[in-house]
Amino acid sequence: MTVSSETTPGQVAPGQPTPEQTASRGLSAGLTLLFAITCGAVVANIYYVQPLLADIAATFQVGMGTAGMLVTVTQVGYALGLLLVVPLGDTHNRKRLILTLLALCIVLLLAAAASPGFLIFAAASLGVGVLSCAAQVAVPFAASLAPDHSRGRTVGTVMSGLILGILLARTIAGAIAHYAGWRAVYIAAAVVMTVLGALLARALPADPVRPSIPYGRLMASVLHLARTDAVLRWRSLMGALGFAGFSVLWTGLTFVLSDAPYHFDQATIGLFGLAGLAGALAASRAGRLADRGHAHAATGLFAAACLAAWGLMALTHWSLIALTAGILLLDIGVQGLQITNQSVIYAGNHGARGRVTTVYLTTYFVGGACGSAVASLAWDLGGWVAVSATGGAVALALLGSWLLAHARREEV
Structure with missing residues (x-):
């Protein structure tokens, strides 16, 4: 992780014990x-x-x-x-x-x-x-x-x-x-x-x-972290792209399931959220990969899962099984990515984890809002084909971001 030479207010200077190290570890x-x-x-x-x-x-x-x-x-x-x-x-x-x-x-x-x-x-x-x-x-x-x-x-x-x-x-x-x-x-x-x-x-x-720390200085240090912490910026970008793809799915899903050939009611559409439960449970192991030093590889794997999911879901009009499998795979990818991201950004910045959370999740929710807006526009322009293409493009950008960081040997 890239460390700024300037200590962010509330962070602990190198070589000094963190407040958490003085607390009970049990x-x-x-x-x-x-x-x-x-x-x-x-x-x-x-x-x-x-x-x-x-x-x-x-x-x-x-x-x-x-x-x-x-x-x-x-x-x-x-x-x-x-x-x-x-x-x-x-x-x-x-x-x-x-x-x-x-x-x-x-x-x-x-x-x-x-x-x-x-x-x-x-x-x-x-x-x-x-x-x-x-x-x-x-x-x-x-x-x-x-x-x-x-x-x-x-x-x-x-x-x-x-x-x-x-x-x-x-x-x-x-x-x-x-x-x-x-x-x-x-x-x-x-x-x-x-x-x-x-x-x-x-x-x-x-x-x-x-x-x-005075509140004004505390908020200024949030911007300082966003400017100086390269790992936080990369992880925030990938988190935003992951959540954008997630929002594309769940915004477009109601449209496609209520349309031909399915014509499902709202109660039936809601049951598709249960596929996300399996995804959440499977993705929970992502934190263990980060603990073992495999966070970078796991990120690439989860990004690839998101891209593969959209490939499956492009077949939605012909296969409900493909849709369900795609939802499950996308949930595993997005939720695994989220857990890996937060595991990585919390590994440093011992005295600034709240501000790290603010930078990461604010970017994350901006990505989600953009995904929802683009999904609605895509549906109006070209139905599920356009929605699938949009989701695939977002997943490709996610995987591309990881590959770029990998090529530049960034520690993300």
């Missing part, structure tokens, strides 16, 4: 599992609204287009949390920060459940999105507590929990709403956050004291 399997469950449950808060839009629109007597903006509002909140809150994990007590974010999230989840009008619900959704960044405070915290020889495995386990939370949120919300109404979804989420908060308050170790 990250147990139980605590790792608790981190994984926490990340999955917290990030699920962002996605509960998606299957509830029709019911929410009916309750507040607004159009589906207006209700659909709730998805964007919640994700904008999450992006703001990544940008403005996650860096605080480098200078504040992370245990206290996570518990504070969860406590505020409980309040806003209950406010969403009790909302008398659409605007109040939208405001609560924005706040829930911001506070759900607690998941991305927890990931670098877990990475910091893990011993060097198993950090990748720890990140893989925690990230698998987060991915499962994303994949299962829509199914869980739909099931609860079917039996108890959409407001019960947010009450149940608040209960889950309360239980997790109580468990984390007892289980999380004390966080080492770190240097205090």
Whole structure:
């Protein structure tokens, strides 16, 4: 990893012990599992609204287009949390920060459940999105507590929990709403956050004291990291391309499955997300490859898997089996790449993992937003053939980025 001669505020000078090295290193399997469950449950808060839009629109007597903006509002909140809150994990007590974010999230989840009008619900959704960044405070915290020889495995386990939370949120919300109404979804989420908060308050170790940095200087150091850390830039680029391809798939998938020859309803289309569960479980081993020094080779393998997946899915109109296999392979590629990326970027920057997370995930979500936009345009221009070509082009750019880094002998 390329190291700047200038020490980023909050980083530890060469030869000096990191705060984590002064902390207890005994990250147990139980605590790792608790981190994984926490990340999955917290990030699920962002996605509960998606299957509830029709019911929410009916309750507040607004159009589906207006209700659909709730998805964007919640994700904008999450992006703001990544940008403005996650860096605080480098200078504040992370245990206290996570518990504070969860406590505020409980309040806003209950406010969403009790909302008398659409605007109040939208405001609560924005706040829930911001506070759900607690998941991305927890990931670098877990990475910091893990011993060097198993950090990748720890990140893989925690990230698998987060991915499962994303994949299962829509199914869980739909099931609860079917039996108890959409407001019960947010009450149940608040209960889950309360239980997790109580468990984390007892289980999380004390966080080492770190240097205090004024907020303005802290945010300036985020830009400094992006400028000076070549590994972070490469990994952010590859993460953005991976998530762009993922977004191309899941944006275009609804179009193709609801069109001829399938004509599936929304419930059936939602079942295709279950293929992602297998992908998440398979990709969780990516962290072990990083621990063994194979992160660079694993990145090329996962990039190649993404490209091969789009080759399979180009046959969608003729084979549902090819589509399902392609979804599974793309999930393995994208999620394996994500875990490998975060394992690598957390291996350095001991005092700046929160800011590293901000740089990486902000770039990551920009890639996803671009992928969704391009997929919609591609469908309008040429249907699934154009969507498949777009996804394949993104995967080719991903593999090309890895090959370029390999040719230049960059340490990525």
